[in-house]
Ligand code: IMP
């Protein structure tokens with residue numbers, strides 16, 4: 001698996017240090033309230049597990065399965081909710097976590113749904129944000145790292161379902177398109 005990696009973009013220690021800082025910001029922004037955290041599967045599971053263990057607050061963690069890539073390396077533009085049931089968020093503050101902000105369609109679609117369902121506030125956090133104009137007018141409130149507009153894997157991010165378990169974020173050897 002490691003042989004397929006051309007270069008490491010963000011190494012494990014750097015990720016963990018950054019998570020300490022992001023967790024502190026989240027702790028300070030939500031003092032004392034019970035927060036609903038919505039984790040977008042599958043990409044955000046590693047990020048969420050490492051980040052949320054650094055947030056000693058009363059959290060209600062829910063996972064929602066969405067897909068926008070359908071196996072390729074370009075966002076299909078259609079965000080499918082693979083689960084039809086969203087957590088109960090009426091009157092609640094929500095922190096939405098995803099692995100990466102690319103076109104922004106996923107975050108936008110889910111934020112809109114959560115607000116429709118009556119969430120009073122939705123903050124968003126991503127491990128990575130691609131440094132490019134996002135198709136949708138969205139920005140994440142918490143961003144781990146801004147990266148160039150290239151396809152990355154690891155730390156939850158996949159190529160055709162693989163590489164999610166790499167402990168770092170890297171770029172594949174064979175150019176994928
Ligand atoms: P968006 O809706 O275009 O912002 O895409 C977000 C989703 O696409 C993320 O949750 C990822 O699952 C996937 N994605 C976007 N860029 C990459 C990448 O470079 N590597 C792996 N998955 C990606």
Ligand code: MG
Nearest residue numbers: 043069157158
């Ligand atoms: Mg994915």
